[in-house]
Amino acid sequence: MNGGIQAGAAALREMAVNGLRQGDAMLAEQYFARLLELAPGDVEALQFLASRHLVRGDAVRAVAMLLTAERARPDAPDTLHQLGAAQMASGDLQGAVRSLRRCLQLASQIFVARLRLGIALEQLGETHSALLAYFGAVNAAQAQGRWLNDATTAPGLQGAVRHAIQFIDAGRRPVFDAVLEPLRQRYGRAELTRVEQCLAIYLGEQPAPLPDPRQKPKFLYFPGVPSQTYYPTSRFPWQAELEAATLAIREELMAVLAENQPLQPFLGERSPEELKEHLRSSGSQAAVWDGYFFYRHGERYDEQCARCPRTSGLLDSLPLVRIRDHAPETLYSVLRPGTHILPHRGVTNTRLVTHLPLIVPSDCAISVGGEIHEWQEGRCVTFDDTFEHEAWNNSNETRVVLILDSWNPDLTDVERLAVTDLVEVIGDFNRASEVPIPTG
Helix, strand or coil, X not given: CCHHHHHHHHHHHHHHHHHHHCCCHXXXXXXXXXXXXXXXXXXXXXXXXXXXXXXXXXXXXXXXHHHHHHHHCCCXXXXXXXXXXXXXXXCCHHHHHHHHHHHHHHCCCCHHHHHHHHHHXXXXXXXXXXXXXXXXXXXXXXXXXXXXXXXXXXXXXXXHHHHHXXXXXXXXXXXXXXXXXXXXXXXXXXXXXXXXXXXXXXXXXXXXXXXXXXXXXXXXXXXXXXCCCEECHHHCCCHHHHHHCHHHHHHHHXXXXXXXXXXXXXXXXXXXHHHCCCEEECXXXXXXXXEEEEEECCEECHHHHXXXXXXXXXXXXXXXXXXXXXXXXEEEEEECCCEEEEEXXXXXXXXXXXXXXXXXXXXEEEEECCEEECCECCECEEECCCECEEEEECCCCCEEEEEEEEECCCCCHHHHHHHHHHHHHHHHHHHHCCCXXXXX
8 A cells, every 4th residue: 555545544544433433423434435445455444334234234245344354354353253243144153153263262251252152053053052152151241240130231232141041041950960860860869969959059049058157169069068167087087097197298398398399379370469369478578378289170290299109199098089170189288488368268068178287387377267276287177168268377487288178078978979970060061161160
């Protein structure tokens, strides 16, 4: 484009934009149309004119313009989103699905595009894929404070959002119900009564009958089990073996620390501002909470296990929670001097958290539901982390405990099988929907 054409195009663009500022869409359209004569691949003009054609019901012409825009800028999510909407209006549902999926690959947070993808898939008869798209759209929107009610939903989307939510409510139940059916057939419905209630609570079909206001699971509440902060060691016969191995476990820990083996931030990679929401320092040093993991979210860390064979071998022999992609979670938890882990809650009361204290300086403690416990080296403490809890190390030395998770002892063997299957299928569903899976 030579200098004269460029100057003319710039002038036309400015006049079109001025028309929009004045609320005169017709004037803007005239100038964008003239701009397109000078620059046939101008994406801004193509997008605006395509939107005007869609308003008039000329979806075919809108699609043609947007395909030109897409060729000019193939990796622009907004163009692909608009193209998908136009293709839906023109009846090209397969083309719409392709465009919207490409848009979401580039910008997964565009929840309106995900909603439109769900609509297109439903119209194509791809019911399960539509369910996943709708669920992902609603969750992404609600995570940003949108689509919580009509007041937080754009008027033009209210009908589609209500439909998506109804579709989700009707569609998720059969998916999760199916995983429990083999257990019903094998053990009888009576053995799964509390599991059925647990699923109904998760799906929002009934409220969680939480007996203690301090308790609030982030993910899954299992009803009908006693609600308590700390559990006596007598409920876990295997803890005697764990406590007896304290010296051997601590020896391997000391080697890890002496060799400066790499530790991972327990909370993952976060900005200093994000960390302020979770950690606080009571001294001059930065707050640091690290982990040396043997398992995390069910994934085995082979190198760490090999480096600490006695610790990992003992952990492998214990009756820990084992759920694909979720559990166990076992690690040396390293809390640096002056670090305070701020109040937070865990994901489910189906499992409990145990600490075996290995290095405990003075002025270190944990509080669960407002009840303070001071760690004692070699003495296990087990608690329900769905109660709000916090921990601190106000000393000038590092504190280390071995963390592991085990089943809540008030679940039956059949209930543990059912919860395992249920959590795995929920995790699979959420991943397929691109919804974050609660951890903690």
